Amino acid sequence: MFKAIIGIFGIIIALVLGGCGDDTKMASNVAEEKTILVVGATPEPHATILEQIIPLLQEEGVSLEIKEFTDYVTPNLSLQDGSLDANFFQHKPYLDEFNKEKGITLVSVAGVHLEPMGVYSNKIKNLEELRNNDLISIPNDPSNGARALRILEKEGIIALKKDVKLASVQDIVENPKNLNFKEIDAPQLTRTLDDVSVSVINTNFALLAGLNPLNDAIAIEDKDSPYVNILVVKEGRENDENIKKLIGALQSARVKDFILQKYKGSILPSF
Structure with missing residues (x-):
């Protein structure tokens, strides 16, 4: 009888330890997932x-x-x-x-x-070639749209209102060539190059289209960009x-x- 009781206790202990082992394994797997x-x-x-x-x-x-x-x-x-x-x-x-x-x-x-954001074109070699009423495509989200307009302003193409954090097309105060602006989803801008005179394109999407900012952009953002x-x-x-x-x-x-x-x-x- 004593040996039987010892045997039963042995089985119980083995089951408990086995359960603990499973719990430890589960905990380890959870840790690995994390x-x-x-x-x-x-x-x-x-x-x-x-x-x-x-x-x-x-x-x-x-x-x-x-x-x-x-x-x-x-x-x-x-x-x-x-x-x-x-x-x-x-x-x-x-x-x-x-x-x-x-x-x-x-x-x-x-x-x-x-x-650095770049200005690209399939039609002209520099921004001085822009003509009256030409079409320019820019990103349609406020931050990148403002960024594109600031590049064009720095190039002397347009002038924007002062002290505007996120300038939009409506903030253009000088536009000597009466340029028109088309706001497009950023990933689609490279597809507009045959339809517009120039497009201002984020570098990640330019690279995807095989454009190199240093070689292909006709104007590019300064290195001190925020x-x-x-x-x-x-x-x-x-x-x-x-x-x-x-x-x-x-x-x-x-x-x-x-x-x-x-x-x-x-x-x-x-x-």
Whole structure:
């Protein structure tokens, strides 16, 4: 009888320990799942840059999943609803305007690079060739639209009202050639080049269309532009340990060297 009781206790202990082992395994699996970061990005150069840090993050125990988007709206909405852990495609003026418009709270946690916006044309070689009533296409979102108009103002094509933070076409006060402006979704601007005299295009979309800002733009934004591209997270995740690892990888010497070597000045590190 004593041996039987001992045997029963042995079985019970084995079952308990086995259950604990399963629990430990489950906890381990959950922990592993938490090391996966899903980051949204536009394909070029953002997703390309993110691909460079996959080995760096693996060394830190973090798996990076890159989800590509071809517009400027969905990656922010996906970040807000929790589908993404972070996104990398925009600059702060755009983020601030988006937060205000949508009533959400996404925050910038790191600056990575600057993409100087360029002016492109299939019809003229320089802006002095613009004629009366020519058509110019620019981005239709407020921050990038204002950015495009400031470039044209600096080139002496138009003049804008003073002290306007986000200038629009309605803020043009001098337009000697009576130029017309067409506001288009940023990803579609390269498709307008055969229909307009010039188009002011974000570098990420220009690169996707095979345009090099240094070689193909007839005018380009100054290097001191405030429009640095940033890593963005949902408010409250700024101090997340894995987000810090992501920031460290994006602001590493590996990324700086990659940007300088691959883009040869058309994109500039900002850290």
